[in-house]
Amino acid sequence: MNETFTVYLAPHGFLQELIDEINTNIICSKGHLILVKGSPKKFAWAQNTWLSPRFIPISSITDGAKKLLSIQRNWWLHSENHHRRATLIQQQLPYVSAKKLHFGEIPPQTPLGSWTLWEKDIILASPDCSxxxxxxxxxxxENKIEPPSRAYLKLWEVFTRFSFVPSYKELCIDLGASPGGWTWVLAKLGSSVISIDKAPLASHISSLPNVEHYTGSGFRFTPLHIGNVDWIFSDMACYPNKLYNFIQPWIINKNCHTIICTLKLQGKPSNSTLSCFKKIQSSYLIHLSYNKHELTWIYSTKYPLVML
Known part of the structure; x- marks a missing residue:
């Protein structure tokens, strides 16, 4: 293939969402890999982007391994077909660990290429990935003892991917906080947390010394009610349009430097809705590993949004 193309990997179960978001210039797809004409672009539903893909003809398993190693050392196999043959090639490459992280641990720093056996004798590989x-x-x-829900993993992932966390005693507002998964993360970091929800927090979260809980709808708390804060967090179950309207005063009036929200998507997501969030300057829309049928939107005027 002579023309420039990019490969996008869809999260498991969300292939159609990524296809709908890309919309045009799709060459073909295989499994969860989508080949698209042109240079790389940011798509919220892309789990990984292969930035410099190329097809590599091979004559044998050993030849495939040698040709990958002639490009670079570290490769990760994404297998869609010819699984046994692909595995034998990967076994001749240096071992790459996919170990779990402890929150706060420094993530991998070494670039990692991705490859797949596109046909029996053709490798599709990219030494550079997003x-x-x-x-x-x-x-x-995972911490299976302290947090009252698994939602905390989404915040752990955001903080790890973007390499920032709230500073000690920064003021954080957690909207739709119950039962307190996100509040737990923020409190453990030493932040001052105001949690807001119609439902109560788990008792061991509400009793934390740096947590204040208010009963009510998160949408009632605007800059007029609260004034300036450092961070706003929302894992509320609501329509994305309603959330978009809610965040506008905070951005326009510059009452908050960082906002992290979950966009809960009911049914087929509207590209026009997603586009509204994408167009907000200093923001990033992503499907996290710990997101389900939802996306996470991050806005910050304090931190550069460079994702690992």
Whole structure:
């Protein structure tokens, strides 16, 4: 293939969402890999982006391994077909670990290429990818004792991928906080947390000394009610349009430097809705490894949004 193209990897179960988001210039797809004409672009539903893909003809398993190693050392196999043959090639490459991270641990720093056996004797490989994590997926050693829900993993992932966390005693507002998964993360970091929800927090979260809980709808709390804060977090179950309207005063009036929200998507997501969030300057829309049928939107005027 002589023309420039990019390969996008869709998260498991969300191939159609990525196809709909890309919309044009799709060459073909195989499994969860989508080949698209042109240079790389940011797509929220792309789990990983292969930035410099090329087809490599091979004559044998050993030849395939040698040709990959002639490009670079570290490769991750994304297997869609010819699984046994692909595995035998990968076994001749240096071992790459996909170990779980402890939150706060420094993530991998070495670039990681991705490849697949496109046909029996043709490798599709990219030495450069958008993520340093294998297939763009990050997994953690989970805390199954303290947090009252698994939602905390989404915040762990955001903080790890973008290399920032709230500073000690910064003021954080957690909207739709119950039962307190995100509040737990923020409190453990030493932030001052105001949690807001119609439902109560788990008792061991509400009793934390740096947590204040208010009963009510998160949408009632605007800059007029609260004034300036450092961070706003929202994992509320609501329509994306309603969330978009809610965040506008905070951005326009510059009352907050960083906002992290979950966009809960009911049914087929509207590209026009997603486009509204994408167009906001200093923001990033992503499907996290720990997102389900939802996306995470990050906005910051304090931190550069460079994702690992």
């Amino acid at each position: 993520s340093v994590f294998p297939d763009g997926v990050i997994t953690f050693h």
